[in-house]
Amino acid sequence: MTKTSMNSNLKRLFSGPFLAFILCGTLVPLGVIAFYGFTDRSGAFTIENIMAIATRNHAQALGLSLGLALISTVICLLLAFPLGLILKDSKLGKKGFMVFVFILPMWMNFLLRTMAWQVLLERNGIINIVLKSLGLPLLDIINTPAAVVLGMVYDYLPFMVLPIYNALIKIDKNLIEAAYDLGADKLLVLRKVLIPLSVPGIVSGITMVFVPSLTTFAISTMLGGGKVNLIGNIIEQEFTVGSNWNLGAGLSIVMMVFIIISMALIEKFDREGEASMI
Amino acid sequence: MMKKSGRARAAAVGKGLYLALILIFLYLPIFTLMVLSFNEGKTMSRWTGFSLRWYEEMFASRTIMDALGNTLTIAFWAATIATIVGLLACIGMNAMKDRSRLVLMGINNIPLLNADIVTGISIMMTFIVCGISLNYGTVLFSHITFCIPYVILSVMPKFKQLESHTYEAALDLGASPLYAFFKVVMPDIMPGVMSGFLLSFTMSVDDFVITHFTRGAGINTLSTLIYSQVKVGIRPTLYALSTVIFVLVLVILIVVNILSNRKEGEK
Amino acid sequence: MALIELVDISKSFDGELVLDEFNLKIKENEFITLLGPSGCGKTTTLRILGGFETPDTGKVLFQGEDITNLAPNKRPLNTVFQKYALFPHMNIAENIAFGLKISGKSKEYINDKIKYALKLVNLSGFEKRSVDSLSGGQQQRIAIARAIVNEPRVLLLDEPLGALDLKLRQEMQYELIRLKNELGITFLYVTHDQEEALTMSDKVVVMNQGYIQQMGTPEEIYNEPENAFVADFIGDSNIIDGVMLEDRVVKICGSVFPCIDEGFGRNKPVDVVIRPEDIIIGKPGQGIMDGVVTSNVFIGVHYEMCIEAGGFEWLAQNTTSYPVGTRVSIGVTPENIQIMHKPQSEDEEAISLDD
Numbered sequence: 065m066t067k068t069s070m071n072s073n074l075k076r077l078f079s080g081p082f083l084a085f086i087l088c089g090t091l092v093p094l095g096v097i098a099f100y101g102f103t104d105r106s107g108a109f110t111i112e113n114i115m116a117i118a119t120r121n122h123a124q125a126l127g128l129s130l131g132l133a134l135i136s137t138v139i140c141l142l143l144a145f146p147l148g149l150i151l152k153d154s155k156l157g158k159k160g161f162m163v164f165v166f167i168l169p170m171w172m173n174f175l176l177r178t179m180a181w182q183v184l185l186e187r188n189g190i191i192n193i194v195l196k197s198l199g200l201p202l203l204d205i206i207n208t209p210a211a212v213v214l215g216m217v218y219d220y221l222p223f224m225v226l227p228i229y230n231a232l233i234k235i236d237k238n239l240i241e242a243a244y245d246l247g248a249d250k251l252l253v254l255r256k257v258l259i260p261l262s263v264p265g266i267v268s269g270i271t272m273v274f275v276p277s278l279t280t281f282a283i284s285t286m287l288g289g290g291k292v293n294l295i296g297n298i299i300e301q302e303f304t305v306g307s308n309w310n311l312g313a314g315l316s317i318v319m320m321v322f323i324i325i326s327m328a329l330i331e332k333f334d335r336e337g338e339a340s341m342i
Numbered sequence: 343m344m345k346k347s348g349r350a351r352a353a354a355v356g357k358g359l360y361l362a363l364i365l366i367f368l369y370l371p372i373f374t375l376m377v378l379s380f381n382e383g384k385t386m387s388r389w390t391g392f393s394l395r396w397y398e399e400m401f402a403s404r405t406i407m408d409a410l411g412n413t414l415t416i417a418f419w420a421a422t423i424a425t426i427v428g429l430l431a432c433i434g435m436n437a438m439k440d441r442s443r444l445v446l447m448g449i450n451n452i453p454l455l456n457a458d459i460v461t462g463i464s465i466m467m468t469f470i471v472c473g474i475s476l477n478y479g480t481v482l483f484s485h486i487t488f489c490i491p492y493v494i495l496s497v498m499p500k501f502k503q504l505e506s507h508t509y510e511a512a513l514d515l516g517a518s519p520l521y522a523f524f525k526v527v528m529p530d531i532m533p534g535v536m537s538g539f540l541l542s543f544t545m546s547v548d549d550f551v552i553t554h555f556t557r558g559a560g561i562n563t564l565s566t567l568i569y570s571q572v573k574v575g576i577r578p579t580l581y582a583l584s585t586v587i588f589v590l591v592l593v594i595l596i597v598v599n600i601l602s603n604r605k606e607g608e609k
Numbered sequence: 610m611a612l613i614e615l616v617d618i619s620k621s622f623d624g625e626l627v628l629d630e631f632n633l634k635i636k637e638n639e640f641i642t643l644l645g646p647s648g649c650g651k652t653t654t655l656r657i658l659g660g661f662e663t664p665d666t667g668k669v670l671f672q673g674e675d676i677t678n679l680a681p682n683k684r685p686l687n688t689v690f691q692k693y694a695l696f697p698h699m700n701i702a703e704n705i706a707f708g709l710k711i712s713g714k715s716k717e718y719i720n721d722k723i724k725y726a727l728k729l730v731n732l733s734g735f736e737k738r739s740v741d742s743l744s745g746g747q748q749q750r751i752a753i754a755r756a757i758v759n760e761p762r763v764l765l766l767d768e769p770l771g772a773l774d775l776k777l778r779q780e781m782q783y784e785l786i787r788l789k790n791e792l793g794i795t796f797l798y799v800t801h802d803q804e805e806a807l808t809m810s811d812k813v814v815v816m817n818q819g820y821i822q823q824m825g826t827p828e829e830i831y832n833e834p835e836n837a838f839v840a841d842f843i844g845d846s847n848i849i850d851g852v853m854l855e856d857r858v859v860k861i862c863g864s865v866f867p868c869i870d871e872g873f874g875r876n877k878p879v880d881v882v883i884r885p886e887d888i889i890i891g892k893p894g895q896g897i898m899d900g901v902v903t904s905n906v907f908i909g910v911h912y913e914m915c916i917e918a919g920g921f922e923w924l925a926q927n928t929t930s931y932p933v934g935t936r937v938s939i940g941v942t943p944e945n946i947q948i949m950h951k952p953q954s955e956d957e958e959a960i961s962l963d964d
Binding site for chain 1: 357360361364365367368369370371372374375378426427428430431433434435436437438446449450452453455456457458459460461463464465466467468471483484486487488490494544547548550551555564565568569572573580581583584587588591592595599603
Binding site: 515526 | 659691698708
């Protein structure tokens with residue numbers, strides 16, 4: 065054996081601890097969850113836990129989760145893209161500082177941020193106190209899906225802003241100028257240059273908002289007051305209150321399948337977006 | 343200075359308004375909590391006078407301080423161990439064939455793409471199946487597991503950007519491989535290592551879901567403590583905690599920004 | 610005795626043979642250049658010498674001692690890398706001092722050496738500068754300074770001028786010759802630029818596809834290329850199929866040219882090389898064959914013309930311009946005709962194809 069290959073063999077060994085963590089922390093746990101998902105309490109093979117998604121309250125929870133996650137993702141996207149455009153062209157102070165201001169809340173614990181909305185939205189909360197003193201009708205959305213969407217948008221908006229902004233500032237200024245030079249107006253530049261070129265940022269923003277929204281149970285617990293049951297809540301309860309691990313694992317597998325399907329759809333959109341640019 | 347046309351000015355005002363609205367949306371809840379944290383009374387509907395009472399209560403609270411301690415020590419050790427393991431992994435993977443490296447990088451992405459709740463319950467089940475009772479150690483292990491991918495994603499690109507010949511140049515000038523690594527390679531990948539560590543630290547501090555499942559009954563981090571208290575009812579001590587955390591984060595980030603700006607300025 | 614000897618070196622990457630039983634001897638105090646197109650194995654040869662690659666088979670001898678498996682940091686030679694490979698986080702002085710510190714030299718010695726080396730490369734006073742603040746040419750000089758302070762027996766240079774612009778490159782060529790003469794050490798230089806190779810070297814090794822095509826002084830390589838690849842790679846030339854009728858007589862494009870080559874036999878097909886500047890243009894009937902000028906470009910100092918004659922498009926250079934369409938004659942003095950054997954084996958065929 066030559067010296068160089070001995071050297072690289074030695075170097076490869078450095079990955080050992082990493083491989084151990086991958087094995088014990090990722091692969092084996094996924095195996096365990098798959099095992100529980102496809103067996104019953106006695107350990108016999110069954111697909112009952114998977115099929116349980118078809119029961120009414122499970123299917124409703126999954127449907128609600130998908131719906132709310134979709135709505136929050138769309139709202140985040142609609143808010144974040146214009147924001148990214150404005151920040152990109154902003155001459156207000158230092159650009160870095162402006163961006164910093166918009167993503168700063170991300171660094172604060174999301175449970176505290178969610179709690180803040182609880183305080184604001186409560187029936188006798190701050191917003192309603194203000195509305196009352198102005199003689200306006202009260203806002204009664206706490207413990208409704210609307211409040212949960214609000215919480216999701218609030219918590220995850222920075223995750224949409226950051227990748228979109230990063231994609232937008234990477235676009236070569238010459239490209240935009242070239243488009244104007246070739247006779248495009250602002251709308252066309254937006255449609256044909258800015259949006260297609262920021263697709264990678266949009267896609268990662270969508271993933272970073274959609275997946276946690278789809279799987280959350282904390283936001284729905286805090287702002288839904290037990291009345292908004294998402295798939296995350298149902299799974300969580302199987303492991304904490306109900307302690308039917310097989311059912312919980314089965315539902316988790318179904319949820320993962322839905323995540324994978326949505327990611328594949330997003331990927332497809334990404335590739336088509338790239339293709340339409342050419 | 344150029345004179346702006348009326349339309350351009352309207353557009354500028356519109357943009358400013360949009361920024362302002364989003365800023366209000368982002369900061370109004372946080373500032374509300376900050377104001378309430380100084381309210382003397384327990385209710386939030388009435389301002390009963392300025393007081394530091396909730397801050398005193400917060401600092402005096404054993405549970406909050408224990409949770410804070412757990413959060414910080416777990417974040418520190420998780421980030422440190424993840425950084426070391428991740429750095430070693432990058433060195434090892436760079437010596438591998440392209441295909442094995444690609445496979446490992448793919449597996450590395452699993453915890454990033456997987457939903458936290460699935461990661462959390464799968465690790466919890468594995469511990470219990472193996473007969474390991476949930477405690478501080480299991481939380482730490484899970485945190486290391488989900489931090490490593492961030493470290494690898496921060497460090498690996500630095501290895502790719504590495505001026506490939508500087509390492510060889512050091513060997514050529516008589517340096518031993520170890521000396522060359524620490525003197526020449528490390529300084530170049532240090533920014534990646536640092537950002538990997540910081541990313542891991544913040545991810546660990548922020549984590550709620552995975553901790554929620556892998557903690558034993560007796561262990562609380564700030565996240566799990568907040569969750570359990572919020573479910574019970576609203577506690578003004580948490581407003582005080584929010585304020586402290588927000589101010590702390592603000593100060594740290596500003597300092598970091600200034601330091602990194604100054605460093606760039608030197609260059 | 611040779612200072613360095615490469616014996617039967619073979620090396621392949623991913624099943625692709627880059628060097629095939631390669632042999633080379635390098636003498637003390639020689640400026641030797643490995644010249645060839647990219648992928649010809651010249652850089653691999655250099656990296657094997659530097660210790661960054663281990664050959665699959667064969668040996669590297671240094672003063673007769675086998676150093677094939679010696680780590681790069683233990684070898685008495687230093688390398689100047691293609692893109693300089695200066696350490697970006699160290700200033701100029703620290704870069705130059707790197708090797709000296711490792712070998713445990715005293716502070717005074719190191720400082721003296723830095724001063725001396727910077728003076729040698731005309732960058733005195735640059736000690737505290739950062740790498741980023743230097744131009745490409747300056748970084749190049751620092752890379753050389755960093756290598757030579759260690760007083761290597763051999764300096765390996767891997768296309769060190771490749772990233773510089775033309776003018777700077779020419780300046781650095783003279784600088785390198787001067788340095789080599791002042792230092793009195795062996796330079797092994799790798800390049801794909803034939804002009805560089807011809808200008809600086811004592812000896813040029815032309816390589817293609819892992820083989821040595823020709824080895825010799827720049828004059829030999831230029832004036833007497835041994836095969837069509839060398840002729841084509843070194844400068845512009847007319848490479849024409851010909852038939853050696855007998856000693857000193859070759860038939861090209863239907864016309865008979867006197868030449869000075871002997872020993873090819875009778876009626877043997879050969880390759881004939883004629884440099885464009887060696888073609889004598891005259892009035893029709895005055896030369897060996899007549900033809901028509903088909904293109905004419907002024908390229909500074911002289912005109913480059915294509916002349917269609919005998920079914921071949923001849924490249925000719927002349928200080929007199931003959932407009933397109935002019936009927937002219939062409940001729941060549943016998944000593945300017947270079948006769949080469951046609952490649953025999955398939956291997957040779959492969960390497961003689963133009964790259």
